[in-house]
Amino acid sequence: MKKWIGLSLAALLLSGCERLDESVQQLKRMEEVDTDIKVKTVKAYTVESGEEALKQEISGVVSPKKELSLSFGRSGQISQILVQKGSVVKQGQVLAALDASVFQQEVSAAQGQVASASIRRDQTLQGPQQHEMETQRLQVEKARQNAEKASAEHAQAQILYNNGAISKDELDRQALADKQAGIQLQEQQIRYDKLKQGADKLEVEAANAAVQQANVQLTRARQDASDAVLKAPFSGVIAAISQTESEQTGPGREVFRLVDTSGWLVNLQVDSGQIGSWQTGKKVTVRAADGTEAEGVVTFVAPVLDPATGTYPVEVMIQEQTDHWRGGMTVTCVYEVKTNNSLFVPVSSVGIAEESYYVMKIVDNTLRKEPVTVGNLYGTFYEVLEGVEPGDEIVSSGLSYVVAGEVVKVADE
Template sequence: MIAIVGWMGSGFIFPSQEKVAATTRQELEPLAVAVSTSVAESVTQFYQAEGQALPDRDTLMRAEISGDIAEVLVSKGQDVDAGAVIARFDPANNVADSRRAAEELARAQREFDNAEQLLERGVATVDRVTQARAALASAQAQVTAVEQDAKALTITAPFAGRIETLDLDAGEFVSAGTEVGRLVDTTPLTVAIQVPQQSLVRIAVGQSATVKFITGEEREGAVTFVGTSAASETRTFLAEVEVPNEDGAIPAGISAEVVIPTGETTAHFLSASIVSLNTEGTLGIKTVDADNQVEFFPIEVVRAQIDGIWVTGLPESVDVITVGQGYVSEGEVVAPAAQEQK
């Protein structure tokens, strides 16, 4: 019995846990991943923004005098040249005012001449001459005002454009300062965009731009203005792109997409599906080095296309993990295999 107990205790039938672990432990094989060699290329960078088409000039036309409208010579929606007559006032009141002003001027001139002659004879006083001179100046000012009113009898277009609104009818009484219509010039158009402060250095006056309007029209234009003061609410800067519109086919007020080439850079073209995040949440790409170890490179997307993205932050030539990147970690040794090209 003692011999049996000793034999069992020797561990021949039940070996120790250390021996079991030693016989069952196996080395883990490196995880297989697919890689593809990527070489950096030169690519054009673009700044892209949504904007709104604005007329080159837009003004409200106002009546400068009060009176009855004698005739209206244009209609809403009509294209007019600079200086074209929009409407005319009835000149009757102005003619009467002109006659009164002329008569008053003649009377004031006689009074002044008489006062000066009497002063020379020693009959009149200097004060009387001064009063007569003031009355003469007032009469001359009245004549000038009537002459200005005569010019204002005709409402004209300050520049060439289209009559966008017109609130005038023949026979209607209009007070001075009343808005009678709106004139819009859409040749050329100005497309306004807002540029974030971090992108401002990429935009400059003179850069070419492609503008795609919501109507489907596409036109080439140029940057004509870049603001130097940010909007306090958005911290963005106003920039304007001028677009030819001689045919007037593109209306003002519609939305537009502006694409501005901003220079060349060296980048890699990759599938967006292989982008991953590291433990800190940084966007990047996993690669394999010469020792088959996984490396993680933070990247910056400089241009996006439907079929992929252009990124910077990688070496000029690098083996990018295209399959299996989600199962490996930085510093891990892997078994890379070249991905088959389709």
């Protein structure tokens, strides 16, 4: 009986030790788990100098090299449309025409006015004809004879009046006739002298002005006739036809839309962090969504910010033939930037506190907040001017979840 009780006590003691040991092991495991939870795991980035060129990739929209709405310069009825939608046309090619009958009549009338004015000017410049001179000379001679006759009759009337043979009224009538004959002689003599002098300066100027005015009318009529014919201002493709033959049209009303697809223009919106590296004349690789590429050249970099978008407009011209491209499609422009061995860190590794930039350095598995001075933004990388050195290890992302002085574990990558 005592032996059985002793064996039972030994079994109980052994069982209790085993349970105690299991509890201790469980507590150790819980402590290890708790330790693992307190030490955060972070992703790290090792700072290196950029020995190769970085690439900025910015999306933009493609538009034709040229695109223009074409309309007639005056009102009228469309008599001919000589192209179709999709037609390839050359510069100067006639695309459509208005009914020109009215315009041709205006041109003919203006030409007649020019001819008449020119004849009158020529006659003025040549001066009076010989028969005009002779006719006026005879007029002067006739006026002289009349003046001499009136003067003699006046003298005779004066003698008669002195002798009481005629009245005072009769004497006055003879005096008036004598005076009028003298005035008429002077007028005819002036006309004769003027003819002998040749063309009058004022008359010549008036004749020249008449010719000039007639030529202006002719130019206007010809311009109206020219405006009745619509020509292609540049080579391209007819993208749209808005009107039909026999339809009334007028200035500013679109008839055709002409596009030049011999080249393409890509419009970009570059932010202030990247605009510093963009320069006119720089070559750019333009990549479409289907993987095709073309070479472009930066032709314009806006000197001021566009307040509507908060970015700087940039234009890239593509001179290559890319028939499979279409206006309005989105492409990506790849722009290479020389780094000059600068230091670069991911944008996600840079934080902002109190209007200054910082990174979280990892030193002996402990975080240290380090102020940095950043330069331009290149894609997803900041250029760092001060604050880090090559080989420094920094937190690459998730800065809002860590604090300075915290012990961390770097994730294996």
